[in-house]
Amino acid sequence: MSELSTISRHALTVLAGQLAVMAFGVTDTIVAGRYAQEALAALSIGSAVFVSVYVALMGVLQALLPVWAELRGAGAQAAMGASVRQSLYLCAVASVLGMALLLSPGPILSWTEVPPPLRAEVRTYLAILAFGLPPALLFRIYSTLNQGLGQPKLVTWLQVGSLALKLPLSIWFTFGGAGLAPQGAAGCAWATLVVNYGLLLVGWKMLRNHPMYAPLQLWRPLERPDRAQLARFLRLGLPAGLSILVEVTSFTLMALFIARQGALASAAHQIASNLAAVLYMVPLSLAIATSARVSYWRGAGNERRAGATALKGFWLATIMGCALAAILFVLRQAIAGLYSTSAEVVLLAASLLTWVAAYHVADALQTLCVFVLRSYRITLAPLVVYGVLLWGVGLLGGYRLAYHGWSASAPWRSPAAFWAAGAAALGMTALIFSALLLGVLSLQRRDAA
Numbered sequence: 001m002s003e004l005s006t007i008s009r010h011a012l013t014v015l016a017g018q019l020a021v022m023a024f025g026v027t028d029t030i031v032a033g034r035y036a037q038e039a040l041a042a043l044s045i046g047s048a049v050f051v052s053v054y055v056a057l058m059g060v061l062q063a064l065l066p067v068w069a070e071l072r073g074a075g076a077q078a079a080m081g082a083s084v085r086q087s088l089y090l091c092a093v094a095s096v097l098g099m100a101l102l103l104s105p106g107p108i109l110s111w112t113e114v115p116p117p118l119r120a121e122v123r124t125y126l127a128i129l130a131f132g133l134p135p136a137l138l139f140r141i142y143s144t145l146n147q148g149l150g151q152p153k154l155v156t157w158l159q160v161g162s163l164a165l166k167l168p169l170s171i172w173f174t175f176g177g178a179g180l181a182p183q184g185a186a187g188c189a190w191a192t193l194v195v196n197y198g199l200l201l202v203g204w205k206m207l208r209n210h211p212m213y214a215p216l217q218l219w220r221p222l223e224r225p226d227r228a229q230l231a232r233f234l235r236l237g238l239p240a241g242l243s244i245l246v247e248v249t250s251f252t253l254m255a256l257f258i259a260r261q262g263a264l265a266s267a268a269h270q271i272a273s274n275l276a277a278v279l280y281m282v283p284l285s286l287a288i289a290t291s292a293r294v295s296y297w298r299g300a301g302n303e304r305r306a307g308a309t310a311l312k313g314f315w316l317a318t319i320m321g322c323a324l325a326a327i328l329f330v331l332r333q334a335i336a337g338l339y340s341t342s343a344e345v346v347l348l349a350a351s352l353l354t355w356v357a358a359y360h361v362a363d364a365l366q367t368l369c370v371f372v373l374r375s376y377r378i379t380l381a382p383l384v385v386y387g388v389l390l391w392g393v394g395l396l397g398g399y400r401l402a403y404h405g406w407s408a409s410a411p412w413r414s415p416a417a418f419w420a421a422g423a424a425a426l427g428m429t430a431l432i433f434s435a436l437l438l439g440v441l442s443l444q445r446r447d448a449a
């Protein structure tokens with residue numbers, strides 16, 4: 001099988017699972033939007049906070065993919081199992097930190113000036129999800145392990161199957177019925193909590209019983225913390241997690257800053273951000289698959305094949321990013337209409353999707369690059385670039401454009417100000433990361449010659 005076929009098959013499998021997970025958000029957005037505009041606004045703000053916390057912590061664990069893929073390439077299966085056990089210490093610390101943040105969102109909500117009428121519902125939403133964070137992070141370890149093994153199918157089946165549980169639960173908890181009072185946006189959180197624990201339970205049983213995991217010897221007694229190995233995890237995972245934190249907060253904090261423009265702006269932005277997140281699953285899946293293969297070949301000592309694999313993934317992500325952006329641009333009005341019955345919300349959301357299309361092209365390129373750069377243990381430079389461009393140009397630039405104006409221009413009090421600045425910042429990021437990746441691959445080819 002060709003390397004491109006291997007990447008594509010792995011990416012499609014991961015994508016199916018990721019889209020199922022993203023369908024959680026789509027389901028919640030549609031259900032909350034049908035329940036009430038205020039519920040959709042609260043969901044927009046609450047999900048922005050939760051995603052910022054969860055994805056940053058998840059990024060620390062996801063960054064272990066190159067480590068486990070390299071061990072697989074080197075044939076060190078028992079060492080891979082020991083490494084997975086050590087990652088549980090990292091997961092425990094991440095869970096405690098994440099829960100503390102989600103249970104105390106007051107300073108974030110005050111700093112971003114979220115309207116007081118929405119704060120109570122947002123607090124309830126986040127408090128529920130705080131207790132769903134530990135199983136979500138543990139399941140992320142299971143998912144990353146499967147990706148490192150080049151066998152993401154089991155995770156995908158679990159994620160797709162869980163959607164069949166999530167959809168009816170979100171509707172029931174949100175609208176009430178059968179003796180249950182309507183919960184509003186909090187109902188979506190309760191549904192997520194139930195699904196997260198269900199996924200963890202099934203994943204645990206698979207690890208216990210499936211023969212694929214037997215060579216890893218996972219169920220040996222848990223060793224004491226290995227400081228050297230945990231330090232290696234942190235050197236790779238901490239910059240990666242911080243990078244994802246910067247990337248995601250540059251995206252999610254838009255929802256909190258836009259909230260002061262009112263429920264209409266928040267609702268339209270929620271639709272735009274939800275679609276951007278769904279589209280992101282395509283380059284993310286390609287990046288995971290490409291990174292796993294690059295790391296596998298590096299672990300096997302074949303740097304030339306690792307570089308060739310990275311280039312194939314790069315061009316595939318470029319083509320797919322442009323194609324999906326074009327489809328979104330053409331169908332933006334019809335797609336926005338699927339999310340809401342409010343003509344005002346649909347009109348504003350459709351205008352934002354033009355910027356989302358441009359945003360996605362840049363997002364596809366930079367996502368592939370940053371994942372492959374982690375396979376080459378390059379994590380600090382992307383963190384600096386993210387901080388300067390995504391926070392400095394994207395988020396701060398959008399804030400100034402929306403609330404203070406730019407130069408002699410009046411403030412552009414619309415969510416579009418944030419999307420325009422974000423697309424520009426992400427475009428510059430993609431160019432820098434592309435140049436960095438191509439430079440690294442050129443050096444690797446020269447050293448291998």
